[in-house]
Amino acid sequence: MSNDAFVKELVDALGDVVVTDANRLASYREDRAMFCDAGTPCAVVLARETAHVSDAVRLASAHGVPIVAQGARSGLSGAANAIEGGLVVALERMDRVLEIDEDERLVVTQPGVFNADLSRAVADRGLFYPPDPSSWEFCTIGGNLATNSGGLCCVKYGVTTDYVLALEVVLASGEVLRTGRRTVKGVAGYDLTRLFVGSEGTLGIITEATLRLRPAAHRPRTLAATFDSVHDAAQGISAITRSTVIPNLLELMDATSVRAVDRLLRLGFEERVGALVLAQSDAAGVAGEEEIAQIAAHLRDAGAYDVVLAEDEAEAALLLTARRQVLTAFEAMGTTMVDDVCVPRHRIVDLVVGVEEIAVKHDVVIGVVGHAGDGNFHPSVIFDGDDPDQAARAHAAFDDIMLLGLTLGGTITGEHGVGVLKRELLAREIGPVGMSVHRAIKDALDPRGLLNPGKVL
Amino acid sequence: MSNDAFVKELVDALGDVVVTDANRLASYREDRAMFCDAGTPCAVVLARETAHVSDAVRLASAHGVPIVAQGARSGLSGAANAIEGGLVVALERMDRVLEIDEDERLVVTQPGVFNADLSRAVADRGLFYPPDPSSWEFCTIGGNLATNSGGLCCVKYGVTTDYVLALEVVLASGEVLRTGRRTVKGVAGYDLTRLFVGSEGTLGIITEATLRLRPAAHRPRTLAATFDSVHDAAQGISAITRSTVIPNLLELMDATSVRAVDRLLRLGFEERVGALVLAQSDAAGVAGEEEIAQIAAHLRDAGAYDVVLAEDEAEAALLLTARRQVLTAFEAMGTTMVDDVCVPRHRIVDLVVGVEEIAVKHDVVIGVVGHAGDGNFHPSVIFDGDDPDQAARAHAAFDDIMLLGLTLGGTITGEHGVGVLKRELLAREIGPVGMSVHRAIKDALDPRGLLNPGKVL
Known part of the structure; x- marks a missing residue:
């Protein structure tokens, strides 16, 4: 063209x-x-x-x-x-935090600010912006808004859309729309804000966002539990999510993930590790001690052979770095296809067992890592991209994982979005009436289909 | 016709x-x-x-x-x-709670269930559905969804939309749409769920909802603080919202409100009361004691002449009943027009002072009650509906309150919705581009304009 x-x-x-x-x-x-x-x-x-x-x-x-x-x-x-x-x-040059209002606990930002930079800027004022994708050091708030990003602490604090008060959006016509407001409540008209969040650039381009903040959380207690099998670890996680404890982080890494980051970061995990669970409680004072003890007990009951509390902030930070580096570690092992399914929390065991079976069936390596407390997993198929046969099997495994997620009552994407990658499976999840409503809204806001065509729908 | x-x-x-x-x-x-x-x-x-x-x-x-x-x-x-x-x-006969899933912490319900009935049904299983409008005993979940209702505890726990996972909606065509999913996360497609929540029946009719629940909260500590002036009370509330304490309830009643419920319920408030603040903390154990002490200190610093902790559950329940009965008490005094403005929390004092000025200007009685911790107030104009002159002044005062809310950076409706009452002011708040996007979405989903015409837009 x-x-x-x-x-x-x-x-x-x-x-x-x-x-x-x-x-x-x-x-x-x-x-x-x-x-x-x-x-x-x-x-x-x-x-x-x-x-x-x-x-x-x-x-x-x-x-x-x-x-x-x-x-x-x-x-x-x-x-x-x-x-x-x-x-x-x-939007990478629209990278300024425009305003931090401590009284109202909100931040007004341009879309090109990195998530971690925004988080640190508000933390300097004693405030907390919870959504924290693993990629927080190199992903922008605008991208987070476009895909409604999750992260590690959303098990307690929710995802991006839960923190958006107002947006400025450039529409397909070039007109500038302002949605929402700075007040904590408001029901004047439709919730356009949340319609644009997660719409992956197909309805408009977000050029400014007003985000709700929380008071700084208390310093969390961090725990690492090791298991012989991922099955047992998944059982432990389900036990925690059924209980009244709400950890602010509850992550699972399978053996492949642990070994991959161990190679990258030299953490010294023993060969026996079949799965690692990381958990945090940021409840204050005695309540936090009680919560982390309850979490530890649930994991031991499920078969954890070792449960260790991080001794200091450096050790806790190292454990979180290990978790955040898993995808990068996988990329060092070969070509990767990162899946992103989310299932009801009592189906976590079925998901990890099902993924193991898919790996065997297609003879591929699949590393499983994820925000287990949300039932949101990133099984990653790792293969030799130059080998057409391996690539074909990897694709088949990737699709099987999504279908497994749907079969378990889940979704084809918990936080990464549909984009190009999962476009063909969207209709399978949301059905023909859902698709026709999507198309009607898309046509209403972008009648000529010029905004990010070929994505999502 | x-x-x-x-x-x-x-x-x-x-x-x-x-x-x-x-x-x-x-x-x-x-x-x-x-x-x-x-x-x-x-x-x-x-x-x-x-x-x-x-x-x-x-x-x-x-x-x-x-x-x-x-x-x-x-x-x-x-x-x-x-x-x-x-x-x-x-929808009043579609009044069944269909399923309570304790593991996933969700409830599936028909729309005609009363809010309080649903709340009690899940409480029996140790679970908690937070949105609690004052009308909870006689409003339905379907109505709550249609207007995105708030309530007393949303200062800590959020409003209706924050708890909606999935909906079944009958569209204008009669087709049945299912939105959302049972998982805690999911980004496959647009957030249709939250588009229908708060759309006041103009986009479709909600026939089933899947709602997220929380573990039962700890028993709250309840405090009542009395002030000579509503101005001082508002200062105290702003001090609390600026602090790191997050109460699960923070309500304000002005002198007119206190006297109205006192007449209805015979609570024995002394003549001196110029404003009453109710606050709760449901933090567990020692943290709860500390929180309620901090709240009390902020209110005393702002000039509360008396701060009393409820001695038992009965006393706490009585205080909450007093709050919930204010609108009913106003209705016993005459014809009422209940406004519903929400302003940024540091403008609370400006709002209550401004409303006092509006009452003087139009020579009408205005009782102020509201979810002060959210900046969401219900100034109610009370007048003799049979007196055309009083009615005209009441209308003028009502409109002035909304305009004051907008001037202070707020909204014309925090939780009651636009309906017929505020339809003409919507454009003033959301502007011409916002109105055109609303109309485009309305036309896309209801091309013949048959769903609740003459409401909202």
Whole structure:
């Protein structure tokens, strides 16, 4: 597709925020997902303000050019992949925290701020922004909003959408919409805010967000429990989620995951480890001691052969780093396809057992890691991408994992999104009436289908 | 409007679930709001199952008959008022709790269940459904979903939408949509669930809901603080919301409210009371003692002349009953217009002072009561409805309160909804782009405009 006239008009209008150099354009092709179609854009707008986004969208719309919004391209579903000859609106330069209001406990931010930078900025004021994807150091708030990201502490504190008070959104027409409000409650009109959160850039481009904050949490107590088998570990997790204890972190790593990070970080785990459970309680004072003791008891009852409390913050931080580095460690082992299923919490054992069977059936390595307390797992198929036979088996295993999730009453994606990767399975989960309502809303807000076409729907 | 052919077909199709008796039809005309247009329906379908709703909507749609869904008609904005000659779909007989899943901490319910009945049913299993409107004994879950109801404990636990996992919705076409899922996380597709929550029956009719529950909370400690002036009380509340304490209840009653319930319930408040603050902490053990002590200290610092801890559950229950009965007590004093503004929490003082000024300006009585910890207030204009001059001044005061809320950065409705009552002010809050997006979504889901026409938009 040649869009020379469009690119010329764009450069005339926006000047040096427009990238047209071929080498630089190539670096905006795709996110971190494997095996998803991507194209080279005709131009990238490195927006610094909302007006840049609005002007670019209006021009692209006038020329019928498809538009893809990008944050840090750390997504795992291809949702941010560029369209061949289309426009990319990159939000990475809209990277300022605009306001922190301590009295109202809210932050107003541009979309290009890294999650960890925002979290640290509000922590400096004694406040807490809970959503914490494993990729927090290199994913942006805009991407978190577009996919409704979860993270490690959402088992207690909820996901991104639970923290969004208001948005500024550039619509397909280029018009600027403001949704929501700064008050903690409000029911004037439809909940447009939460319609845009998780819509993966298909309904509009988020250019500003007002996010609710919490008071700083108490320093958590951190526990690591080792098991001979992932089955026992899953039983222990189900026991905790059935109990009245609400940990602020409850993660599972199977043997493959433990060994992968052990190779990367040299942590010295013994060979016996079949599964590792990490848990935290951030309840205050005595209540926290009681909670972590109850969690430990549930895990021991399920067969943990060792339960260790982190002795200090450094040790706790090391354990969390191990968890956060699993996907990176997998990538060092080969080509990876990271799945993202979420099942009802009493089906966790069925999921991990089912994934083991899928690995055997397709003769592939699958490492299982996840936010177990939410029933949200990332089984990752690790294989030699240069071997077509292995790749075919990996794909088959990946699809089987999603279907297993659906069979267990779960979803094809707990937090990574649909993007390109899972587009064909969406209808299977939400059914024909659900699909027709999705299409009606998409058509209402983007009648010409220019916003992130080929993604989600 | 004569809809004889429609009514005949409806009776032929659904038999004795259809009400056509004129006296009974009259009782389905309106909700609890004052001064909102209402009509007498041509028929009421007392649905007992989703198929009744679906069949009735399909027939009404074929005949171009407008459709209004009703729960308990306890709403305060006219959103459930019938349309002259239209169809009412009453959900009051769909009153069964279908399933309580203790492991997954969720409840599946029909819409006609009273909030308090559902809360008690899950409490019997050691679980907790937080949203608790003051009307909980006589409002239904379906109505709560339609207006995204708040309540007393949402200052700590959030509002209705925060607890909705999945919905079954009858669309304008009569098709049955299922949104969401039973898992705690899930991002497959748009967040349709939260689009329907709070849409006041204008996008579809909710026929089933899957609601998230919490473990039972600890027994709260309850405190009552009395002040000479509502200004001081508001200062105390702002001090608490700025602090790190998160009470599970933080309510304000002004002198008019205290005297009104005192007359109704004979509680023996002294004449001096200028404002009453009720607060609770349900933190466990020592943390709860510390929290309630901190709350008491903030209120004393702000000028409370008396701070009393409830000695037992009966005393705490009496204080909460007093709070819940305020609107009923106002109704015993005359005609009432209950407003529902929500402002940023540091503007609480400006709101209560501004409302006092509005009362003086229009020479009317305004009682102020509300969920002060959320900045959500219900200033109620109390007047003689038979006196046209008083009624005109009451209306003017009511509108001034909403405009004051907007001026302070707030919203025209924190939890009661827009309905008929606030329809003309919606555009003022959300602006022309917001209105056009609302209309696009409404047209996409209800192209012929038959679902609750004349409400919200």
